[in-house]
Amino acid sequence: MTTTVVAEQGSGHARFTFRLRVSSSAGAGLEAEWARCRWVWNECVAVSRRVHGLSQTPGQKVTCGPAQLDRMLTEARRSMAWLREGSSVPQQQVIRDFAKSRAKALKDIAARLPMRQRAGMPRIKRKREAAPSLNYTTRGFRLKDGRLHLAGGIVLTVVWSRDLPSAPSSVRVYRDSLGHWYASFVVAAQVEPLPATGAVIGVDWGVRETATTTSDAHDLPHAQHGKSAAAKLARYQKMMARRRTPRNRPDT
Numbered sequence: 163m164t165t166t167v168v169a170e171q172g173s174g175h176a177r178f179t180f181r182l183r184v185s186s187s188a189g190a191g192l193e194a195e196w197a198r199c200r201w202v203w204n205e206c207v208a209v210s211r212r213v214h215g216l217s218q219t220p221g222q223k224v225t226c227g228p229a230q231l232d233r234m235l236t237e238a239r240r241s242m243a244w245l246r247e248g249s250s251v252p253q254q255q256v257i258r259d260f261a262k263s264r265a266k267a268l269k270d271i272a273a274r275l276p277m278r279q280r281a282g283m284p285r286i287k288r289k290r291e292a293a294p295s296l297n298y299t300t301r302g303f304r305l306k307d308g309r310l311h312l313a314g315g316i317v318l319t320v321v322w323s324r325d326l327p328s329a330p331s332s333v334r335v336y337r338d339s340l341g342h343w344y345a346s347f348v349v350a351a352q353v354e355p356l357p358a359t360g361a362v363i364g365v366d367w368g369v370r371e372t373a374t375t376t377s378d379a380h381d382l383p384h385a386q387h388g389k390s391a392a393a394k395l396a397r398y399q400k401m402m403a404r405r406r407t408p409r410n411r412p413d414t
Contacts, residue, residue, distance in 0.1 A: 176351035178326060182310070182335070182343040183319040191316040192335065192343070196294035198248040199256045200287050205238070206231055206260040207286055228261045249313035251302030259297070260284055295336040303333050310335075310345055320345055327351065 184192065213226040235253060239245050245253075263284045270280040302313040310318040312335070330347035337343050364376045373382040 174351055174353055175331075175348050176327075177346055177348055178324075178330075179344055179346040180323065181321040182345050183321060184343045185319075188316050188318055189343075191314065192294060192296065192337075195248050195252060195296055195312075195314060195316070197289075198245055199252050199296060200289070200292060201245070202235060202238075202253045202256045203260060203284075204286050205234065206257060207284055209234060210260075210264060210284065226264070228257055231257045231261065247314075249298075249302060251298050251313050252296045255297035255299065293337055293339065295334060297332065297334050299332050300330075305330075318343070318345065 209231065210226045232254070235250075235257060239250065239253075263281070266281045267283045296312075298312060304311050305320075308320060308322060310320050310333070312318065318335070326347060326349055328349045330349045332348045334346040335343065336346070362376075363380065366374045368374055372384040373380075375381055
């Protein structure tokens with residue numbers, strides 16, 4: 163698979179995504195890890211809703227920040243052996259992601275944005291709807307002999323299409339809708355602005371041609387697109403021409 167590189171805005175970091183080859187045992191380990199992380203997320207949602215209900219009571223002032231959720235996770239791992247079987251790194255990252263999502267929703271509410279523009283409070287992640295996604299920091303993974311070793315003894319084979327420019331600071335392991343697994347590494351990147359040339363170009367998106375620019379060498383002709391659009395326009399014009407204005411019903 164071709165590596166995709168996405169520069170983070172103003173952060174000086176880039177993201178490199180590679181395809182993974184996952185064995186049956188590694189796949190089972192990832193699924194089990196995701197089940198624990200999904201449980202942590204749903205517990206955070208439950209705590210957030212409980213805190214919201216208590217905040218509506220006069221005299222009650224409770225919060226639901228990362229510190230409170232970290233204590234909740236510590237107590238849950240102490241009392242549940244099933245949760246302790248997994249690594250604490252992705253579970254803590256779930257709390258960070260939840261806190262960020264909830265803070266964005268509260269910020270939109272405080273700003274009185276329209277409902278269609280608000281992020282919305284975090285919701286329950288159901289097993290059949292949410293795709294697995296696990297985030298690991300540097301203490302939760304390592305690269306050895308070209309393979310990705312995750313905390314918890316999960317070893318994954320990476321399909322390298324290029325070398326990483328530097329040591330990654332984090333990795334996200336996720337599965338798409340087709341069932342393919344990917345690893346997305348975040349590495350430091352040197353931001354090098356392109357030299358100024360003083361030249362400009364104007365682009366006009368049209369119908370007969372995809373793009374017409376001020377430079378003939380950069381035009382993007384697309385004759386078939388223009389023909390399809392013209393045929394569709396003619397069909398709609400015929401439909402409008404056949405329509406008749408309904409007559410008013412006579413008064414009775």
